[in-house]
């Protein structure tokens with residue numbers, strides 16, 4: 001009988017138990033393991049003998065696959081981003097990596113919406129002022145901006161962006177987007193126009209990042225990028241911390257190159273106390289809780305468990321991210 005480990009102790013135990021039951025009902029042996037660190041390298045002795053691991057953002061560097069060679073066949077990500085898993089090394093050892101694509105889209109898109117509104121209307125700052133009996137914002141008519149009729153530039157037009165575009169249409173925004181693999185069907189359906197990065201810089205009042213962290217995207221939001229944006233632009237990052245050079249973004253915010261930023265993600269996490277974004281002007285910061293809704297966690301967890309059951313019963317798993325693994329199986 002194939003053995004599965006469910007790791008990720010930050011996730012609700014009740015959801016992990018539901019996943020465990022689903023796996024057992026599908027003829028698999030399943031254990032819930034609490035790991036003390038988020039690097040599986042520290043834990044490979046406890047992972048020996050497991051054929052599948054359901055992970056939740058833990059690090060899987062190349063050495064993990066050397067140490068678990070022979071037993072491990074699948075890592076099923078309870079979530080979407082897999083930049084923390086060395087997928088090339090996994091494939092070299094015949095290990096497939098899949099994710100729960102689309103399961104978190106509504107939650108993250110709603111979080112991006114919340115950050116847009118929070119930055120445009122200075123909601124967290126106003127909250128702090130009211131608690132300090134400071135009503136100057138009202139008496140001096142310090143104004144924010146409406147979202148209505150703004151141009152929103154989305155970078156990476158995948159699942160989360162498409163959910164966001166749908167929400168933005170309700171606010172009468174013009175949505176433009178860039179992606180290396182353009183989805184014309186989704187664009188037409190959601191009334192989104194293709195734009196180059198340069199057009200997004202020139203036209204967007206709100207720029208929202210939804211690309212994965214890759215060698216091509218890491219550091220894409222740097223001094224040069226920001227210098228070409230509109231001075232009233234706000235940047236929203238619910239993608240990955242590595243997309244942004246924090247020093248360059250903090251400089252741009254503090255010097256009025258752009259107007260504000262809403263960030264759900266950092267690198268590393270938690271951010272170093274010296275990260276200049278922690279003290280930059282006009283920022284709203286969240287602790288990577290974009291996907292943290294009970295609805296999305298349940299959906300992601302059950303999708304991750306289904307992917308495992310499908311994989312070990314020979315059914316197709318559509319979200320395998322390193323199909324090369326088959327060459328080394």
Ligand SMILES: NC(=O)c1ccc[n+]([C@@H]2O[C@H](COP(=O)([O-])OP(=O)(O)OC[C@H]3O[C@@H](n4cnc5c(N)ncnc54)[C@H](O)[C@@H]3O)[C@@H](O)[C@H]2O)c1
Nearest residue numbers: 080081156157158159160179180210211212238239290291
């Ligand atoms: N904040 C959170 O809690 C949270 C939760 C889930 C996902 N995420 C992040 O959001 C990202 C997007 O998630 P998704 O579900 O929409 O993924 P997705 O795979 O559906 O969409 C990503 C899109 O980015 C495009 N892309 C990749 N490289 C690109 C490049 N160099 N330039 C332009 N486009 C590029 C892809 O073609 C794809 O369409 C994830 O990779 C993850 O890093 C964050």
